[in-house]
Structures are given as C-alpha cells and as structure tokens.
Amino acid sequence: MAHRYAVYLAPATESPLWRFGSAIIGYDAATGAEPPAPDIAGFDPENWHALTAEPRRYGFHGTLKAPFRLADDKTEADLDALLHAFAAEHHPFELPPLVVRAIGTFVALVPPGPVPTLDDLARCAVVEVDPARAPLTPEELARRRPDQLSARQRAHLDRYGYPYVCEDFRFHMTLTGPLEDAAHTHALNALTEAYAASGASVPLRVSDVGLYVQDRPGARFRLARRIPLGTGA
Known part of the structure; x- marks a missing residue:
C-alpha cells in the first residue's frame, strides 16, 4: 500500500500549544516521542491512553486537507510543487487563542469564532492540492458512510475525497477519540x-503548513516538513 499524505496546520514545535497537544494525545509527530500525559483529573494514565488512541494515529494537528494517497501518475515531487505553489499565495496570519469544545462525541481545540482567513487557507488547500490525490477506493468511500451525509457533503466526498470541506469545514485540533456519555463531560472539564x-x-501564529506522512497502513502520521506561507504573496 502506498504512503498516505495530509496537509495539516501544525503549531510551532517549540510552542506551548504543540507541547500541550502532543502530551495530551501521547505522541509528538515531529520527533516520534511519546511524552507522558499531564495529570488529567478523573482519568488514570492507562484509561487516558485508550481514550486518545485515535488522535494519536494522526499526530496533533488541524486538518486542512485530509489524508490521501497519491494518484498513480503523480510523485512526491509533484505534490511538493503543488504545496509550495498553494502556500506561496497565502500571507502568514494569527489565530486568536483556541478554546476547548465538544464536537460531537470528541473534544477538540477550536477558534472562538469565525476566522475567514483560515477558512480560505483550508479551501485552497483542498482544491489546489487535489490534482495529486488518488481517487477513493470503494472501501475508502464506504468508510465515510456516504448514506449519512448531506447532499452537499456527499458531493464534496465525490469531488475532493472528504465530506467536510468548503462550506462544511470546521477547523479543530482533536484531543480525544470518541467518548461515551459518562466520560464526555468529565473529559471536557478536565481538558479545559x-x-x-x-x-x-x-x-x-500561522506561518506555514505541515505535510504529514503515513509510511505504511496502521503507522502513525509524522510531520515530514513544513511549507512556508507567503513566499509569492
């Protein structure tokens, strides 16, 4: 199976936000280290490790373009060229401090309000990097549960390989996997x-985008490199 790639927003690795997120999920996607989780009130380390298994697979990040395989006629050099061309046309910008929120059954960090600049960056990543993406396999399509999507989300899935893009994009940095009702409120309060x-x-400060790579099925995604914003803006 070929590598998978993703275009993510990754805070600077020396920042408190990167250290916090990586510690919460138990994995530093830049170094491969497994930092011990901070004390999460009401959860023992083993239980917390289980509750963060899903975000740990992907590393701490905010999705701009969801994981994809390269098209048969594209190389990683082609992907890099698209990424640099896309990133060059966007100025660096600043997000307000993120806040802890529940999103469905999981907990994440999100902006406190709309950030049009971020939405535009994500939309352009989805559209402009898409020529490098391989079509979804039937199995990949089925995993997205298309029967449970809105008509617009299904159209996004068919066009871009992911349903929650463009008008349906909501930026978030995941901190937990799906939580049962009993743990949900406790986790939200403890993480806050x-x-x-x-x-x-x-x-x-958003001054670059990160290319994350999954080297083989089941492996964790790693932060392979950063592509600076604004070199052509």
Whole structure:
C-alpha cells in the first residue's frame, strides 16, 4: 500500500500549544516521542491512553486537507510543487487563542469564532492540492458512510475525497477519540482545566503548513516538513 499524505496546520514545535497537544494525545509527530500525559483529573494514565488512541494515529494537528494517497501518475515531487505553489499565495496570519469544545462525541481545540482567513487557507488547500490525490477506493468511500451525509457533503466526498470541506469545514485540533456519555463531560472539564494551566492559550501564529506522512497502513502520521506561507504573496 502506498504512503498516505495530509496537509495539516501544525503549531510551532517549540510552542506551548504543540507541547500541550502532543502530551495530551501521547505522541509528538515531529520527533516520534511519546511524552507522558499531564495529570488529567478523573482519568488514570492507562484509561487516558485508550481514550486518545485515535488522535494519536494522526499526530496533533488541524486538518486542512485530509489524508490521501497519491494518484498513480503523480510523485512526491509533484505534490511538493503543488504545496509550495498553494502556500506561496497565502500571507502568514494569527489565530486568536483556541478554546476547548465538544464536537460531537470528541473534544477538540477550536477558534472562538469565525476566522475567514483560515477558512480560505483550508479551501485552497483542498482544491489546489487535489490534482495529486488518488481517487477513493470503494472501501475508502464506504468508510465515510456516504448514506449519512448531506447532499452537499456527499458531493464534496465525490469531488475532493472528504465530506467536510468548503462550506462544511470546521477547523479543530482533536484531543480525544470518541467518548461515551459518562466520560464526555468529565473529559471536557478536565481538558479545559489542563489547557488553562498549560500556558498554551495564546494567539497562534500561522506561518506555514505541515505535510504529514503515513509510511505504511496502521503507522502513525509524522510531520515530514513544513511549507512556508507567503513566499509569492
């Protein structure tokens, strides 16, 4: 099976936000290290490790373009060229401090309000990098549960390989996997407290995008390189 790639927003690896997110999910996608989780009130380390298994597979990130395989006629050099061309046309910008929120059954960090610049960056990543993407296999399509999507989301899935793009994009940085009702409120409150104590609740400078790579099925995604914004803007 070929590598998979993803275009993610990745905070600077020396930032409190990167350290917080990586510690919460138990994996640093830049170094491969497994930092110990901070004290999460009401959860023992083993239980917390299980609850963060899903985000740990992907590394701490905010999705711009979801994981994809390269098209048969494209190489990683082709992907790099598209990424650099896309990133060059966007100025660096700043996000306000993120906040802890529940999104469905999981908990994530999200902007406190709309950020049109971020939405535009994500939309352009989806559209402009798409020529490098291989079509979804029937199995990949089925995993997206197309029967449960809206008509617009299904159209996005068919066109771009992922349903939650463009008008349906909602930026978030995942901190947990799906949670049962009993754990959901506890995790939300505990993460809110841990985040407030971490020093990570500060404005986030976005000056590049990250290319994450999964080397083989089941492997964790790693932050392979950063592509700077604004070199042609």
